[in-house]
Amino acid sequence: MQIVIIQQDESLLDKFYQIVIISLSNKIAITLFRVIAILLFYKVCYNSRNYLFIIAYTSGCQCFEEIINERGFEMNVTKEKMKIIIAMLIWGTIGIFVREISLNSMEIAFLRAFIGSLSLFIFGVIMGEKLDISLLKKNLPILILSGATIGANWIFLFQGYKYTTISNATLSYYFAPVFIVILSSLVLKEKLSVKKMVYVVAALIGLFLILQSGESTDISSYDHGKGILYGLGGAVLYAVIIMLNKHVKGGTGLNTTLIQLFVAAMVLLPFILGQSQSILNIKSMEIRSWVFLILLGIIHTGVAYLLYFSSISTVDGQSIAILSYIDPIFAVLISSLFLGENLGILQILGGILILGSTYLSEK
16 A cells, blocks of 8 residues: 555646646756756865866766756656655765764664654554554564664664765665675576676775775774775675565565564664663763754654655656665765765765666666
8 A cells, every 4th residue: 555645636736746846857957966066076176186087077067967958857757756856865864863863873773763663653644554464474584584684784884974984884885786686696596697797896896996095084083994894784784684575475665664663673672771881871862962863763764764665656666776876976965065074086986886886787
């Protein structure tokens, strides 16, 4: 059963999207592109003083803008695609929110899972989405295992944010599709084509370039190697979650996610209760940290998952795959603009190789 966020005045809403979003999509795309291009120029090109790169960069921007003008923004941005875009933009800011919470990664993961599952349950009740108990009975072992894996996945990702830049952690985490290709070949015995092997090698080269760029960061407290390893660990666990979810029978995406988040919270709960320091940390947390934590649970988990799962049933898989790359790109831009995590040329090239190869591997 698909969740419908707004049921009344559907025709009026569709007209709004037709007039505001679709008719103005070219101007919106060009404006956003110009803003991003100017910001990246200042952060990367101007600071690097690499004039050959500046010429290539500005020429590429001009060509891309001409393509938008001539061919139009053919994405056909519908209401459902806008939901996915908003969800991806929300997820792209997770790193900044995690940095502002004065807890360790396991404590953040537990509270995010608990608050997220609670908010999803409330949203489901409001929208008339009933909790499918039969789903839990049919898939109990898989849901427990996948829920525990989600908790561990978040811990690894949050550790990555703490030990390296958000850009490095995010790009390492987006190695997950490559691991899915490898696991599908090893576990599901799916044929690994030469083309996909090339994509895997390209992604590995991109990872190598990111590792080389780690030392250029001004913040000496970072341990980039450890942070990137945590990001890769999170990517492996994410790939395992995808593999496990393929065996879940029946139920909606929202129902499955709600149960998995609740299981993740319950799996992590004994570890929290078993450590007196964790309980003390949560009790003594400042209001500022609580605000970011509640937003992480409600907005980044409840709202974002609601937007995502209420739209994917009506959007084709290729569009979802394309739109999913808004998340890492936005995360890299946000970390550069607000946290001063400078983007080096090697890091940009590495990111392009990783994101490009993972996208092509999913086609």
